[in-house]
Amino acid sequence: MENPVLRVPPASAGDALAYFTSQLAFRTDVSDVHAALESGDPGFTLVDTRGRAAWDQGRVPQAVHLPTDDIAAKAPDLVDRGGPVVVYCWGPGCNGAIRAAAAFARAGYQVKEMLGGMEYWIREGLPIATDDGLAAREPDPLTVPTAGVSCAC
Known part of the structure; x- marks a missing residue:
């Protein structure tokens, strides 16, 4: 039988x-x-590229809100072109961060995508900002060690 991996x-x-x-x-x-x-x-500007309703629901603390469709017009006023940008959207099932990264690159920015997006931020139990303050959920034990250690990668 042929090995499908090889x-x-x-x-x-x-x-x-x-x-x-x-x-x-x-x-x-x-x-x-x-x-x-x-x-x-x-050393970078973190940009949440989701729409207003998603932003209002919760976002990464310190993120700048700039939906993908607004990057070309509004990035020069909101994001320093002299430093790298890290973008995120909902999660791995969404290509919004990739489209946003392309829009920033097209506008002349150095850019990286945050893998996992907001979904994995939440699943790892990291803080979420809302208009009411900071909150966090329990980490998902299927995605992050819960014994206070890192994955050591």
């Missing part, structure tokens, strides 16, 4: 290194974004 052989080590390194240039994750924000000087 039906297409793995890339060479050099090609794999180039590919996976390039992925890190385009993406980050919620844990790293949270750690950077907690440092007090994250």
Whole structure:
């Protein structure tokens, strides 16, 4: 029986290194974004690209609200072009962050996508900002260790 994993052989080590390194240039994750924000000087602007109703429902603290359709017109007034931008939308089942990243890149910004979006921010039990203040949910044990340790990746 043919091995379905190896039906297409793995890339060479050099090609794999180039590919996976390039992925890190385009993406980050919620844990790293949270750690950077907690440092007090994250070095990037975090942008929530969802619509008004989603923003009002809850967002990542310190995020700037700029829906994807408004990036071309409003980004120069809201986001410093001199620094990197990290964008997020709802979650991995949504390509809104990818469309937003493309819009920022088209406007001349350096940009990364926050993998997992708001869904994984919430699932990891990280703080959520609303007009009433900060809140957090219990971490989902299927997505993040709950014993106070990190995944150590």
